[in-house]
Each structure stands twice: as C-alpha cells, then as structure tokens.
Amino acid sequence: MTPPSPSVTPTVFELPGFLPQFVAGNRSRAIVCGLDPHEYDRVTGGLGTLHDWLPAFRRVGEAYRAAGERYAAGGHVVSAGGAFRTAARWLHCATFPPLAEHARTIAAAREADAAMGRAFGYLDPEAVRIEGEGFAGWLRRPVDSVRPVRVVLVVPGLNSGKEEFHAVDEALLRRGVATFSYDGPGQGVLVDGAPRADHHRVASRVIDALATRADLDTTAGVGLVGMSLGGFHAILTAAHEPRVAATVAVSGPYRLDWAELPLFVRETLTVRAGGAGAAEEFARRVDLAGIAARIGTPLRVVEGGDDVTPGVLSAERAGHEAARGEVLVVPHGDHLLCNAQSEWLPDTADWLTDRLG
Template identity: 55%
Template sequence: MSVAEFAAANLSRATGAGLDPHEYLRVTGELAGLEEWGAAFMRAARGHLARAGQAATAISAGEHYQVAARWFHFATLGPNPEHALAAAEADTAMGRALDLLEPGARRIEGPGFAGWLRGPADATATAIVVPGLDSGKEEFHDVIAALSRRGMAVFAMDGPGQGVLAAGTTVRADYHRVIGRVIDALGAESAERVDHVGLVGLSLGGYYVAQSAALEPRVAAAVTVSGPFQLDWDLLPPPVRQLLIQRAGGKEADAEEAGGEEAGGEEAARRFAGQVDLSGLAPRITCPLLVVDGGQDVIPGVTNGEPLARLAPRGRYLAVAHGDHLLGNARPDWLAAAADWLSGALGAPADGS
C-alpha cells in the first residue's frame, strides 16, 4: 500500500480521534514513503509538546499535551522502529494533559491493564472504553467526552497488546478476565461502580466487550462499534494478518495467558483469530446490548455485528449505511445516540446532573 493510500484509509479514524484534518493532510502529504510515517508523526507530536511548554495558560498547555498524545498514538499505526517509545510518549503526554485539564482524573493499573478514571468521584455509573487491535486509550476522546457529559465516570484503558502495554504483553482471547480485574479495581474506588458498569468496545474491542458481557455478570450494558462477530484467518487481508502476528508475537506471555508456553508468531495469531467467535456466546449476553456497524466497513474474513445483535436476547442493531470502520466519517449518525442509550441503560442522568 502506498503512503497516500494508507493516509487516506486512516483519515476518518484520525479526524475522529481529534487530529486536525489540515495538519494531518500536511504531515502525510510530505511523506516520501510509508517508512517515514512514525518519525513524521512523532515530530508533529513533539511540536505540540513544544507549544505546551510555551503556552500562556494551563488550559492551553493541557490542550497541546492532549493533541500530542494523539499524534504519538497515531505514530504507532504505521511503520515505526520506535513504536514502544511512541506509545510511552502518548501515555506520558495524556497524563500531563489530565493533570492540567482534569486534575481529578485517577490513574488505575493492575495485571494486564492501565488507564485513567475520569469524571465525578460520586458518579453512580461507570463506562469502560475498550480499544481495538492497534488502538489505545488516547484515541477515543470524543467517545469519552460524550459519555462524561451524560454524567458517567469513564475508565479509558489499555489492555494486553494495546497502547502502552503493547511492548510487553500480547493479545489474549480471554479478555473478560482483564475486564473483571478492572471492575474489581473500580470497586475499590467506589463500591457503587461495580453495580452500574457499562462497556464500550471499538473494533476488536467490540469482540472483547461482547465476550465480557457474556461472561462477566457485573456488566450491566454494552456497546460495540465496528466489532467483529467472527474472524476467518485464511480470508483476512495480509495487512490485518501481519498486525495480528505483531500483536500476538515475539513476547513471553505469563502462565495464565499462554499455558506456560511462549506466545508468538503466526501460530499464536492464527490461534487467537480462531477464538474470535461469538456464535456460542451471543445468546448468553443477557444485559442490554447495542451493536453499531458501518455499511462501508467490509474486511474480508471479518463477520460484522449483525449476527451478534440478532442472537443476543436484548440486542439492538444500529447500521449506518455510509459508515466506514469505526464510523469516523459518520459520528453524528451514532455517537450521541449510543451515549444516550448507554446512559439510559445504566440509569445515569443523561443531562449530566
């Protein structure tokens, strides 16, 4: 794939994540080849770090740190020999942003997860935002903001193989165990949180969320966005296979994750893909479930969410005909509606009061 094609394919994702479209087009338009992606995006991020250091107010500094975090995150999506450094810089920049813009945000970490709990300490409902295969907690700021405005506390997380944890962990199919640990940690912050926990999963995070809704009884409601119902390794495009191999391979997993064996390489990725199958779990999802899909989101080897919504006892399906993967080109068609739906399902005050 050429750099122009790769940049175009990620445009709606980047703008949906809050990157300025003009800056994105300028940065990507100057690339001579895709191998320059990571370095160029990290330079753009450091430009915002410099602006933060020169800002006249804490608000302006915090906003530049926040934008820097997103540029560092997007530096991990293309070729980048400094992938781990970019993810760590994204994490650090977001922490600096929250220190200035949301000083009440709490960092929470545990086995297999790390993230930020944002919003009022006395919120009666909490939403956990779960990223996808090559995503992280710095990406979905508009989703977090929409949920926060509706009175929910929001925990934006990285899990195994994601974001700041990608350098030392691998993807795992039993992600519901990680969600269980997150809920335990949230319960330690406030006992009320474990009674009103909602999940929002994006891309592969949609599979993680649906699986967790089926197997973790404390999940009260769930939303999936562009989540796969099923993967077929043999039909997946080569770039998707390679990404799965990267996120599944070359690292030593703990005994619980890998049964004491080394996780890595194509075999681990193929095994993981074979476990992404909700046909048996969907009927076990008894909580309210909203499944959001884009009609233009067509990836060979990926079965989209319609069967999940149909098989789940309380499933509801929202299809946006012109939506692409993650529906970054169609935010008005689903984001507010999904946030309202989750707020109502969790009993949170939709007006944030």
C-alpha cells in the first residue's frame, strides 16, 4: 500500500496503531450494549485494519439474524427473539467507524433497526414503533403496570442509536416507568441525515407524539436520559421544553472545541454532518453556556473520572449551574461509565423515577 502523501492529513484508518486503540476503547461499550466479550475479542482479534471492522461485525450480525430465522421456523420464539436482538446489536456496533463510504454505515444501521423490530415481536410484543419528523423509536411499557404510566425519553449520542442502551430501558421498566428510545437526525436508522444542534426541537415533537397516547401520563412531565452527545441534547431540551420534569445526562459535553477534538471525533462529525464545514459549525453550536442556568427542574449529570477527551468540556459544569442540578462522578468510570454501570445506573434510575412520582 502506498503511504499517504505528507501533505495530506491521514484518516484514522491510516494512523499507525489506531486499530488496537479503537478495539480497546470500544470494548466496554460493546459489552454494555450486549455483545459477548469473548466473541468481541475473537472477532476484533481477526481484524487486519479498521476497514475490516464493519464487514466483520456485519457478518456476525447476519449470522445471528439467520439463526433467528431458523429458530422462528421451528417455533422457538424465545431463542428467535434473542438471536434477532443480538443481530441488531452487532449490526449497530458495526457502524462505529466513520466510513467515508457512508452508504455502508446507513445499510448496517437499517439492518440493525429491522432486526430489533423482529426481536421485539418475540420478546416484547407490546412494544410500539412511533415515528415522526426527525425521529423514529420504540415505546416500551412496564409489564402488568396500571396505565397510564410516566415515560422517559432515552436519547443516544453521536455515533450511537436506540439499539445500544437497553440496559437503561430495562432499569426504568423494572421500576414501573415506560421508555421511548429513539433515533434523531444523524443517529441509528436516521444516520442518512445530518445531526442537529437544536435537537430540542425534535424532542418536543417526540413529546407531542407521546402526549396523544392514553396509555401514557405526560401531564406532569416526562423524563429524559441523554447518553454522550445525547446528554447535551437532553440538557438543551430541559432548558427549552416546559414538559420535561427531570433530566439525566451521562458523559455529555458542555462545549466542544473543534480544533482540539481528536481526529476520530472530527472525522465522525464530518461524515455524519455531510462535510467538514457543516461538522465544524455543528461543533461550534454544542455549547451550554447560559443554558443550564435556565433549567428549573431536577438535573443529574453523571460523569466518569477517566473520561477525558481533548476538545470536550464535560457537562459536569451544567450540573453545578442548574438551580436544581447535581453531579455524580465515578472516579474510575470511562465514557458512558460502561466499565462501572452498577455504580451509577441503579441509583440514577431510582433518582429519576422518584422525581417522576
């Protein structure tokens, strides 16, 4: 292979040693998403370059999808649902690298979405697909609950999607709260669009849609849980949307500095925003200065002490600026505290459901 010209900035796919760094950096994230750690190690151990990531993960996802079809044909619905769910998770994790051939990422994200729909058909038949302008997601209600029930919106991050945070959904469902995990512009099944720094407008349309349902109680407000960049979206929404009753932001940014961001983050933003100029403008608008102080409802910001990224100012500052804000820091937590889930999720799920009454 001819090395890149010295005058051309290399991509993350060409950086020496980036593949093992990427594999290690995404391991806890993939495990919390639901991938078997041993299988993750086997698959990533066979990668030659970062270019191999998407096709390798996609092959595993397709194998699980085929297993789901076999189980379904034999009438084994629990096994079928589990296989389709695992397929969706592998297909979603296939989309992590910022491929210049964005059509491949779009295709994998759509396959993940379809596989999760098949999974819910067996594992949670009452899950309801709800779509609107700029969003698509799944409403799940707690089993045997007295309806209407309160509801929490789960908002994913930059290269994430609704297939990734089922642990959050399950924690809330077990506590008697409904969840609506959705993809917004530039996320998951909507990755063919550009992310929006005014995501609060999308969240307001989501709340509009949920407010029409007789099985949900939105009159006293909804809850928000934002993950990574979704934490910024959640805090912004809480400042603008009076129907938000309580908010959690996990590993969210307060501000982005484009010039200081790692190459991987800049490339991901560039691919998903549709160009470097649009990506830089998006990053400039990710800024909570003067925003968090406008939030009058409870806000909890959850941060990992080991989650330090150049160019990213932590949303911890927003937790201190909000009138009813608080901050939970787990010193050894990584990004999204995937390596310390038991140290933030149960207590935070209790915190949120308590504030929803």
